[in-house]
Amino acid sequence: MLYWTRTPFWMKALFPAFSWRIQEAEPAVYITFDDGPHPEITPFVLEQLRHHQAHATFFCIGHRVVQFPDIYQQIFIEQHGLGNHTYDHVDGWHISSRKYVDNVMLAAVHINSNLFRPPYGHITPWLYHKIKQQLPDMQVVMWDVLSGDFDTSLSPQACAEKVLFKARPGSIIVFHDSEKARPRLEYALPRVLAYFQKKGWQMKALPYQKIHA
Numbered sequence: 001m002l003y004w005t006r007t008p009f010w011m012k013a014l015f016p017a018f019s020w021r022i023q024e025a026e027p028a029v030y031i032t033f034d035d036g037p038h039p040e041i042t043p044f045v046l047e048q049l050r051h052h053q054a055h056a057t058f059f060c061i062g063h064r065v066v067q068f069p070d071i072y073q074q075i076f077i078e079q080h081g082l083g084n085h086t087y088d089h090v091d092g093w094h095i096s097s098r099k100y101v102d103n104v105m106l107a108a109v110h111i112n113s114n115l116f117r118p119p120y121g122h123i124t125p126w127l128y129h130k131i132k133q134q135l136p137d138m139q140v141v142m143w144d145v146l147s148g149d150f151d152t153s154l155s156p157q158a159c160a161e162k163v164l165f166k167a168r169p170g171s172i173i174v175f176h177d178s179e180k181a182r183p184r185l186e187y188a189l190p191r192v193l194a195y196f197q198k199k200g201w202q203m204k205a206l207p208y209q210k211i212h213a
């Protein structure tokens, strides 16, 4: 499987309007979780975050929010950030722009946030333009460091090391609260959180705005 652990600068230069890394005076990291909510894995993640005084951001799949509304609510109650990850986890490179934007808007009915992360990171300038036409406040959030927790060929140890070696102040880091990522997530997450906590770096949620009342 080919992917970059740290996003190359030229990718960031292609989409300067997107969030890749946050510049701040105090060292902080922005841990994010894609593809939930999940009835067992998300509660595990929430417990770990609580235990390490960390906040994070959850890019949820709309149909899973409908399926597990209590878990979505719990994320909100614990003051983590929320973001839209489409309704059906659609791939922006393999679907019409109309269907794509409809899927983002359907998710927005259930996920009250102006943050958006495209599944697989697949988005084009045209899709971005179409989303902004319908939802002008949408802010696309990509990432600086990919944990690779979705990569079944990666050992749990290697997944943790990737994050520990590549994260720097301001990094937006991607994990997944999903079945596929579970073996690596369960090992890596507690270690990553303990590492940043010991280092005195804050673990913060990405600020977001509600898009409807």
Ligand SMILES: [Zn+2]
Binding pocket: 034, 035, 085, 089, 119, 120
């Ligand atoms: Zn995803």
